[in-house]
Amino acid sequence: MTSDLPYLRSYPVSLQDQARDLLAQGRLGGMLQRKYPQAHAVRSDKALYDYAQELKARYLRNAGTVNKVLFDNKIHVVRHALGLHTAVSRVQGNRLAAKHEIRIASMFKQAPDEFLRMIVVHELAHLREKDHGKAFYQLCTHMEPQYHQYEFDLRLYLTHVEHAGERLWSAAAETSSG
Numbered sequence: 001m002t003s004d005l006p007y008l009r010s011y012p013v014s015l016q017d018q019a020r021d022l023l024a025q026g027r028l029g030g031m032l033q034r035k036y037p038q039a040h041a042v043r044s045d046k047a048l049y050d051y052a053q054e055l056k057a058r059y060l061r062n063a064g065t066v067n068k069v070l071f072d073n074k075i076h077v078v079r080h081a082l083g084l085h086t087a088v089s090r091v092q093g094n095r096l097a098a099k100h101e102i103r104i105a106s107m108f109k110q111a112p113d114e115f116l117r118m119i120v121v122h123e124l125a126h127l128r129e130k131d132h133g134k135a136f137y138q139l140c141t142h143m144e145p146q147y148h149q150y151e152f153d154l155r156l157y158l159t160h161v162e163h164a165g166e167r168l169w170s171a172a173a174e175t176s177s178g
């Protein structure tokens with residue numbers, strides 16, 4: 001089996017092969033669910049905003065203000081974009097003020113806390129570091145020491161969804177909401 005795994009392209013071939021084997025055996029989804037049995041409880045944009053503010057207050061107190069944080073169903077998760085961070089600069093009085101918005105693909109409304117945290121940490125790190133350089137990833141792992149592991153597992157999940165067409169964690173989340 002030589003299928004291309006676009007979400008895992010930046011990882012060593014040996015890891016891609018392992019993922020390909022699990023996928024072929026239909027075991028990838030089950031493995032992820034056993035590793036991350038619980039979905040997070042962030043059910044609304046307001047809750048997501050609070051979640052992000054709490055992380056920011058702990059690690060990036062002096063970085064710019066985040067005005068908006070929301071789940072966005074118009075973000076299609078492709079290749080490397082899991083969320084979006086936008087900074088719009090505009091003149092306020094005689095100074096330039098930046099408005100920061102963080103948008104997270106709505107498929108992560110139903111996901112383990114570890115995956116959501118990884119994405120929020122990534123987008124928050126962009127408040128300080130524009131590019132994905134060494135300093136950027138240092139900041140990410142400072143906020144979440146397991147950042148790289150969670151990103152890899154999240155990409156395994158995206159690979160699973162793409163191949164099996166089945167989302168995990170959604171049923172439990174739906175019945176317990178409201």
Ligand SMILES: [Zn+2]
Binds near residue numbers: 122126
């Ligand atoms: Zn980024």
